Amino acid sequence: MRLLIKNGRLLDPASGFDGATDILIEDGIIAAIKKGIDSAGTEVIDADGKWVIPGVVDIHVHISEPTRYDRETVRSFGEAAAAGGVTTALCRPSEDIYLDDVADIEFLLSRNKKAGKITLKPVAALTRKFHGENLTEFGDLADAGAVALGDDRNPVQSSRLMRYAMEYARDHEMPVITFPQDPDLAADGSMNEGALSTLLGLRGIPYSAEDVIVVRDIILARMTNARVHISPVTTAGSVDLVRRAKADGIPITCDTAPHYFLLTEKAVEGYDTNAKVNPPLRRERDMAAVRQGLADGTIDAVASAHRPLSTVDKDVEFAAARFGMSAVETLLPLTLESLCSNGKMEPLDVVALLTTKPAAVMGIEEAGAVKVGAQGDVTVVDAENERSINPADFRSKGKNTAFEGTTAKGFAWATISRGLPVMIDGEIVG
Secondary structure (H helix, E strand, O other): OEEEEEEEEEEEOOOOEEEEEEEEEEOOEEEEEEOOOOOOOOEEEEOOOOEEEEOEEEEEEOOOOOOOOOOOOHHHHHHHHHHOOEEEEEEOOOOOOOOOOHHHHHHHHHHHHHHOOOEEEEEEOOEHHHOOOOEOOHHHHHHHOOOEEOOOOOOOOOHHHHHHHHHHHHHOOOOEEEOOOOHHHHOOOOEEOOHHHHHHOOOEEOOHHHHHHHHHHHHHHHHHOOOEEEOOOOOHHHHHHHHHHHHOOOOEEEEEOHHHHHOOHHHHOOOOHHHOOOOOOOOHHHHHHHHHHHHOOOOOEEOOOEOOOOHHHHOOOHHHOOOOEOOOOOHHHHHHHHHHHHHOOOHHHHHHHHOHHHHHHOOOOOOOOOOOOOEOOEEEEEOOOOEEOOHHHOOOOOOOOOOOOOEEOOEEEEEEEOOEEEEEOOEEOO
16 A cells, blocks of 8 residues: 655654655554655545654553453443554553463454554553562563563562562563552552642552552662563652652653643542542642653653543542543643743654554654654644544543543644554544
């Protein structure tokens, strides 16, 4: 198949290119990038007035198949990702699919091959069933297709075991993704600890629960020289700790999600369970610190932290509601709108946080760049037209978002995955 993207403004952070050009994709591979490519015998996508960027790489998503089909399946996620401009996603383990053995990895990849729209890569569990006691078989999981390791929202409490995990992962050249929360300090909290949690009568999760684990994992990363990725960072303290660790040459990277640089704990007022996420939404000073960390390069990537849930999970009392937000379809516009507006950051730098940098952090060589010979993963962005976020329009099964009614620019207009259009002008293809 020959596909030609014409007249767009290409922003490619990997090369630093920002300008008008055409892009020709043949048999799933980018064959030419230049102005005036002949359109004879090709399918043409006219990107006049739009941005053309590498396909978005989302390194933090969750899928509930095969346990909970009412949450998110591989098929529904693929359509949601395509609608959001995402062409590569890393599926984290969860209580719905542990990804702690080869069978789980093979199931996910097989289902995506049959029903998916984009490239889906598994993150395998560090320990069996997240119990924090027995390490999984890293080598077998890597051979099956896992690209990283982590127990998601279940941090390994034993520092000794975490040390061994980092050493084992280092020897297999895999990054370790750590969740920055001390479960003892977090206890049964459901929002950020502070005056507002007291006012609402809700048990809080203190900022120290995050900072304590970040300190530990930085120390262990220095000791083991393992690649450690903290996901997500949400407090002023953890951003500063990562900044200092990087200055010391420790192999630490991190990401955050749009809700941590756009919302504060005040979104919980009225007991809105759509704003119940973990880590919780923080204070104004934390949100400002996260924004600064994005601007100065401390934070390496923006990921969606996509955790779609059913009404059964959310339409309950706040303390009983599950943590999570449906976010893969809003990742691109919320990030572009908030970080590019008013000249806060240069467009190339913001695009890098969604494409080139997350691909590099996770060692995904085939993604994150628009260059001749690269895989044909491209997202066309409607950078000018503003519209409102309406969860009823989500392709995801989860409609749980705290951004309902928020207006933004920068929605995906077309998504090309491995050279094939999977979404054009809001319509899923194929």
